[in-house]
Amino acid sequence: MARPVIGIIGNHHLINDEYPAQAVGVMNVSVVAEVCDAVPVVLPANPAHVSVEDALSVCNGFILPGGRPNVHPEEYGHEETEAHGAFDRDRDRLVLPLIREAVARGVPVLGLCRGFQEMAVAFGSTLHPEIRDLPGRMNHRMPPDGTLEEKFELRHWVTLNPGGRFARLFGADEVFTNTLHGQGIEEAGARVVVDGRAPDGTAEAIYIEGAPGFAMGVQWHPEWNAAADPVSRPLFEAFGRAAAGLRRAA
Numbered sequence: 001m002a003r004p005v006i007g008i009i010g011n012h013h014l015i016n017d018e019y020p021a022q023a024v025g026v027m028n029v030s031v032v033a034e035v036c037d038a039v040p041v042v043l044p045a046n047p048a049h050v051s052v053e054d055a056l057s058v059c060n061g062f063i064l065p066g067g068r069p070n071v072h073p074e075e076y077g078h079e080e081t082e083a084h085g086a087f088d089r090d091r092d093r094l095v096l097p098l099i100r101e102a103v104a105r106g107v108p109v110l111g112l113c114r115g116f117q118e119m120a121v122a123f124g125s126t127l128h129p130e131i132r133d134l135p136g137r138m139n140h141r142m143p144p145d146g147t148l149e150e151k152f153e154l155r156h157w158v159t160l161n162p163g164g165r166f167a168r169l170f171g172a173d174e175v176f177t178n179t180l181h182g183q184g185i186e187e188a189g190a191r192v193v194v195d196g197r198a199p200d201g202t203a204e205a206i207y208i209e210g211a212p213g214f215a216m217g218v219q220w221h222p223e224w225n226a227a228a229d230p231v232s233r234p235l236f237e238a239f240g241r242a243a244a245g246l247r248r249a250a
């Protein structure tokens with residue numbers, strides 16, 4: 001049986017600050033090939049080039065990777081402010097409906113960082129533009145001038161709901177993670193279950209209640225060092241098994 005196909009949503013990127021491209025980090029590509037045991041396919045994040053139906057007809061699962069631009073606040077009913085920073089409206093317009101449709105059809109979805117935020121927004125959550133400005137919250141952003149190792153260094157614990165989905169998947173009630181984000185979930189939508197939190201209360205692990213398939217997201221970046229990391233590996237293996245199951249059933 002051929003391996004399942006996992007679509008990785010691209011990010012708008014300018015090569016040499018000039019040439020427009022759709023980019024996906026090699027970390028995401030290699031984790032799909034080597035840990036999910038699936039074929040990685042980069043999906044341009046623009047509904048003018050790929051429709052929701054196109055994506056669902058080609059892929060057995062989707063990784064929604066991190067990306068600097070924030071989901072536009074209009075998508076969760078907030079006014080745009082300077083604090084919201086840059087956007088990628090093409091990605092918003094493809095991914096939000098894609099998440100809803102994939103989840104409804106039981107097609108596996110795994111959200112990472114911005115992708116976690118997209119899953120939350122797709123199911124009715126609101127985001128705060130800069131969570132470190134909230135009382136009692138810590139800075140979850142990456143060190144701006146560090147090496148990649150410093151940026152992706154594991155920096156805080158995430159406490160998982162005992163006996164919850166993530167705790168069962170990891171075989172632990174706490175995991176140690178990296179953190180590279182400014183935004184965070186403000187109010188979770190009705191079907192968005194917050195299954196893990198950072199020490200300051202920030203939502204870190206979610207799943208979609210009632211989803212017929214794998215529908216999980218993490219605010220951190222498990223793709224870093226995924227093959228060797230004892231937390232990342234079971235997450236991507238479970239996602240890969242879900243995609244393989246869907247392919248066998250097709």
Ligand SMILES: N[C@@H](CCC(=O)NCCCC(=O)O)C(=O)O
Binds near residue numbers: 068
């Ligand atoms: N924009 C959001 C999401 C942050 C995120 O996905 N960071 C990873 C960036 C990696 C990259 O630069 O490609 C936020 O800041 O909360």
